[in-house]
Amino acid sequence: MTGRGPFRIVLRDCLAKATVPTLLAAAAAVAWPRLQPATGGVVAPGASAPALALPFLIAAFVCSLRTVRIWPLFALQRPGADFVQRLQGGPWRGRGAAIAAALTAQLLLTMPVALLLPGWLGAPALAHTTATLVAVGDPRLDRGHPQVTFRAPADVTWQRIALRAVVMLPDGPVRPTRLSLQAGGSELAGGLAPVGETGQRLVATFPPRQFTQVEVALVDGTLPLYFPPGAVEALSIEDRDNRGNAALAALIALLPTFTALALACLVGFVAALPTVTTVAASLLFVTTVGGVEPFGGAFRAVMRGEWLFGWEVFAAGLPLLTLGSLAMALAMVARTRLRA
Amino acid sequence: MAAAISAQQLAVTFARRGRTAAVAALQPLDLEIASGQIVGLLGPNGSGKTTLLRVLAGLQAPTSGTVTVLGQAPGAKVLRARVAYQPEGPLPLDTLSALQFLQYVGAAVDLPNARADARAAALLQRLGLESAGRRSLRTFSTGMLKRLNLAAALLPEPELLLLDEPTSGLDPAGCELVGEILQEQRAAGVTVLLASHHLLEVEAICDEVLVLERGRLAARGRLGDLLATDAWSLVVRGLDLPAMERLGAAASAAGGEVLRIERGREHLYALFRRLARASDAEPRR
Numbered sequence: 001m002t003g004r005g006p007f008r009i010v011l012r013d014c015l016a017k018a019t020v021p022t023l024l025a026a027a028a029a030v031a032w033p034r035l036q037p038a039t040g041g042v043v044a045p046g047a048s049a050p051a052l053a054l055p056f057l058i059a060a061f062v063c064s065l066r067t068v069r070i071w072p073l074f075a076l077q078r079p080g081a082d083f084v085q086r087l088q089g090g091p092w093r094g095r096g097a098a099i100a101a102a103l104t105a106q107l108l109l110t111m112p113v114a115l116l117l118p119g120w121l122g123a124p125a126l127a128h129t130t131a132t133l134v135a136v137g138d139p140r141l142d143r144g145h146p147q148v149t150f151r152a153p154a155d156v157t158w159q160r161i162a163l164r165a166v167v168m169l170p171d172g173p174v175r176p177t178r179l180s181l182q183a184g185g186s187e188l189a190g191g192l193a194p195v196g197e198t199g200q201r202l203v204a205t206f207p208p209r210q211f212t213q214v215e216v217a218l219v220d221g222t223l224p225l226y227f228p229p230g231a232v233e234a235l236s237i238e239d240r241d242n243r244g245n246a247a248l249a250a251l252i253a254l255l256p257t258f259t260a261l262a263l264a265c266l267v268g269f270v271a272a273l274p275t276v277t278t279v280a281a282s283l284l285f286v287t288t289v290g291g292v293e294p295f296g297g298a299f300r301a302v303m304r305g306e307w308l309f310g311w312e313v314f315a316a317g318l319p320l321l322t323l324g325s326l327a328m329a330l331a332m333v334a335r336t337r338l339r340a
Numbered sequence: 341m342a343a344a345i346s347a348q349q350l351a352v353t354f355a356r357r358g359r360t361a362a363v364a365a366l367q368p369l370d371l372e373i374a375s376g377q378i379v380g381l382l383g384p385n386g387s388g389k390t391t392l393l394r395v396l397a398g399l400q401a402p403t404s405g406t407v408t409v410l411g412q413a414p415g416a417k418v419l420r421a422r423v424a425y426q427p428e429g430p431l432p433l434d435t436l437s438a439l440q441f442l443q444y445v446g447a448a449v450d451l452p453n454a455r456a457d458a459r460a461a462a463l464l465q466r467l468g469l470e471s472a473g474r475r476s477l478r479t480f481s482t483g484m485l486k487r488l489n490l491a492a493a494l495l496p497e498p499e500l501l502l503l504d505e506p507t508s509g510l511d512p513a514g515c516e517l518v519g520e521i522l523q524e525q526r527a528a529g530v531t532v533l534l535a536s537h538h539l540l541e542v543e544a545i546c547d548e549v550l551v552l553e554r555g556r557l558a559a560r561g562r563l564g565d566l567l568a569t570d571a572w573s574l575v576v577r578g579l580d581l582p583a584m585e586r587l588g589a590a591a592s593a594a595g596g597e598v599l600r601i602e603r604g605r606e607h608l609y610a611l612f613r614r615l616a617r618a619s620d621a622e623p624r625r
């Protein structure tokens with residue numbers, strides 16, 4: 001059944017229709033950063049994340065919309081729907097296989113892009129586990145509160161900490177604030193550049209060591225600092241191949257496609273093709289270009305060399321996964337009800 | 341003879357939607373169709389022909405009543421291969437070639453690949469589509485799509501064929517071919533229920549007709565019984581006009597009514613076939 005059934009039919013069509021647009025998008029992605037005005041002659045890899053996401057976006061749109069168009073049971077009153085409805089078995093009458101085919105086609109098209117493109121765009125070859133450190137207590141640092149403590153995950157050997165604080169107005173004259181980093185009572189790194197403006201990134205590199213707590217202490221200066229969530233990150237020592245990261249990003253990019261097609265599957269019981277197409281395209285747009293995680297964050301992480309595998313990424317993808325699964329379950333129930 | 345189709349008090353009502361009132365597509369009807377015959381389903385547009393076929397194909401649940409097809413409920417999985425339904429509308433999956441389309445149908449009814457391929461090749465040839473097997477359905481004419489639709493219906497060698505307007509859009513030669521194939525199917529013991537507006541075609545090939553009118557069964561019976569009248573008529577050929585006039589006078593004297601004496605003419609259908617054959621025989625430049 002699989003060899004000549006909906007899976008193969010939709011897979012072949014998606015590959016035929018999406019290959020050229022995806023390749024063109026990949027070519028545009030390669031060219032795009034080279035057309036950007038670079039700061040100091042260098043483009044930060046993270047800034048190229050939208051370019052990396054472009055081929056994935058195109059592949060997702062083409063595969064999704066072709067699938068809805070090809071398989072006649074995704075919408076009401078499609079030509080030949082009776083024909084397929086009668087012949088096709090399975091809980092979704094071929095729609096499940098069609099969705100699987102669209103996802104497979106997208107993965108086949110985007111996996112090579114995921115493995116090759118980040119390197120061309122300047123992503124690091126190695127990725128590190130990155131943890132956002134959470135402030136214990138008040139995240140403000142000033143003369144009255146000269147130390148802020150951050151908690152780090154246990155059992156990880158760290159080698160770098162990056163800080164990006166918000167600068168507040170001082171009471172007196174303005175003097176940039178100088179910081180020191182300590183862990184377990186001993187200094188991690190000193191001699192950091194003084195913080196004089198909001199968003200200024202400080203990176204402290206130190207001999208690899210394990211710790212579960214970091215203290216950021218005020219050494220000198222008058223500018224009060226505020227550390228919002230995500231302002232302090234630690235990088236582990238473990239070097240991992242960034243291609244694994246990119247492969248996971250390609251898998252993550254399937255989530256919006258799955259959710260859009262699952263919802264189309266459900267909406268198709270009561271709506272005609274234009275409505276179903278609009279629903280699928282809108283959902284894809286919101287979950288990709290709209291910045292809903294984990295799509296955008298995954299490509300940013302690949303470009304920055306931040307290791308993606310972990311609970312946080314799974315948790316970020318969970319709402320889309322749940323929405324898609326729920327839509328498929330409801331579509332199965334609706335199919336049973338409507339048949340009666 | 342066992343009943344291929346049996347229905348008791350079968351009714352279908354489409355529920356009210358918004359400002360559209362509820363529609364009784366089929367009023368309660370009893371139906372029994374014996375195996376191995378061709379039954380014509382006649383009636384004006386909106387009389388319920390397609391609804392009846394969709395119920396029998398398992399695509400439309402009846403609002404009330406019971407129906408069995410080959411002894412099973414119409415939607416039963418086992419009927420997917422035993423009953424073929426040829427809907428009237430366009431075919432799906434128009435990016436496929438004719439051969440791929442038939443392969444999909446074969447896979448959907450669990451026909452082994454080798455068997456499906458052999459059947460597909462044979463049917464494409466039988467329906468005059470052998471040279472178009474690898475062409476995309478998008479490039480097919482309406483008539484070619486109709487033929488392919490029939491090929492898809494015949495592929496699993498069904499016991500019951502439900503055909504909705506199988507010859508609409510076909511040229512006379514195509515209609516004749518479909519008629520031949522349906523008669524072959526009847527000879528092989530297949531039951532055919534055929535909805536059509538082509539009354540001549542129904543008269544030529546059907547054993548029995550059902551006439552639907554606003555969802556009711558207005559008439560049913562064998563064509564010989566339904567079309568027979570008490571009046572006898574005389575059909576004569578080979579006389580010249582004076583002889584015809586003498587014969588007409590004799591018929592009037594005997595109490596008969598002479599309706600018309602006219603010059604013999606060829607039927608348009610016969611002319612079309614003759615010209616088509618002459619064109620086929622001509623060497624192509």
